[in-house]
Amino acid sequence: MLEIKNLMVFYENAIAINNINMKCEGGKVTGIFGANSAGKSTLMYTISGIILDVKKKEEMKGGERITILGNIIFEGTDITYLKPSERAKKGIILCPERRRIFAESSTLENLKIGAYLATKTQAKKTLEYIYTIFPPLKNLKSREGGFLSGGEQQMLAIGRALMAQPKLLLLDEPLLGLSPMMEGMLARSIHDINLQTGITILISEQYARPILPIVHHGYVLENGGAVLEGSSQELMENPDVKSAYFGL
């Protein structure tokens, strides 16, 4: 579904992503694991196209020059230089790091904003689905986004992304700053979303323990390069992954 070929991203002279090749198969969950500064977020921004926006802004104020080389192919077409909004229309939806929900809009409004690309019936159906998968949101319909707890905000952010009818859902650090219980619950929800709707999901996460069991295929990034790849089972049994991410 998504294929990345020889992708390189430079921030000025520093290399953030070094020659990454990866594939995301349709209907599966793919994981990207790595420590801070491994290039996870940059990869997510590059796939969703946000990086083109950052690049433009940096150019305007004469800051860092961002260079993107290589190809990103989504469903057979090259989207490397496509605008972020066009990519969203194609079905690549990013659920951004640190959630970025609209703090002054209510929960329901946040979800409705997400449904800009959906038809009315789609939006209604998805809204009901979100309430079944994240029941807490149902009771918080009129609460302002800024007053939600971290876990509720994350549910809302995933819900908002789902409202846009994604084909490929990009989750950038969905477990950031959550309690272990909440992490387990969210990981199960993500798994359910994939099973019930068949949406292809790409998760980047540095805390691999709750996520590793639910991915079908995973990549481990280090300093911008993919150092390891394999199925969930292979990764979990790998001694390096064990020591780095499970502390065994």
Added chain:
Amino acid sequence: MSRETSTIQRRKERLDRGIKVRTEGLYALTSWREMFYLLVPRTLLIFGLLLSPFFLEMYWQRVLCQAGIYALLALGFDFLAEYVGLVCLGGAFFIGSGAYLSGLLNAKLGWAPFFTIPIATVAGAVISTLVLLPCLRLRGIYFAIISFMFPLLTVYIIIALNIFGGTEGITALATFPNIWVDQYLILGGVIIALFALRRLVTEDIGLILRSIKDNDQAVKASGISITSYKTKAVFIAALLGCFGGAYLSHLYGWVGISQFALDYSILPIAATVMGGMGTLVGPVIGAFILTPLSEALRGFGQMRVVVYCLILIGFIVYKPEGLMNVLQRKYHQFEHWEEV
């Protein structure tokens, strides 16, 4: 995908010049070349400013004096906006208070300009700071609005109470002996202010001020009173403006409500944007380009403002980083293509 099938790709690499790195420390003193590298841009600016009166006609010499006042205001604006995080549109208030104080001292007490200017500079800055003190807790657009209101407010107070000469202002003030004093007073002021501010922002106080701009809560958490530092910063910026105002009153021998004109609040912003925000020298150069430009465009009559605006819009759209940021980068860095 194998590397052989993909075409060779290139990217532009931007590197600091070796000499730039060498001149950042004490090592700059090791050779003439390094010292020249540091001195050339600064000497160009200083001598460019100091020698310019010799190449100008009488009319343009007057314009130069006016440009110097705008340069001081732009310098103060850039300092407050980029190093303290206060967008101050009170340039007209600084000019006005400096001008009126100096004018009153000269007219009522009969003091000579060389006494009134320093006194009006300091006293005007104190007044401006006191007036702005209650608003220092505000940030961003709110501070901008409040500081924008003060010049308007003062004009109407003067008109309503008919004090300080009312709408006619105070006339027949002492002027400077000749045009050379006019020019070198303001040029000297600009150069001293520029280099003093550049030094100031790299000292400890500059560090604190920049931190206040980035995150004032973190600064408070470090046990520093941000209000006292903001007050000092506003006082410094007001000093520049009030000096410009006091000078202006003796330049024309006249003080009036037009010295609270909004030009003094707005044009420095344009100069700062054109010259490059945050460079300090940029706004000065911007002012010395924009003021003569606006004079030169007088030939266009009413179209003058349109042409002026088009030039500004062009700058903001195509070079929003400003002239000085571009020049500095070209001077300090070089680019080359690199294959990846």
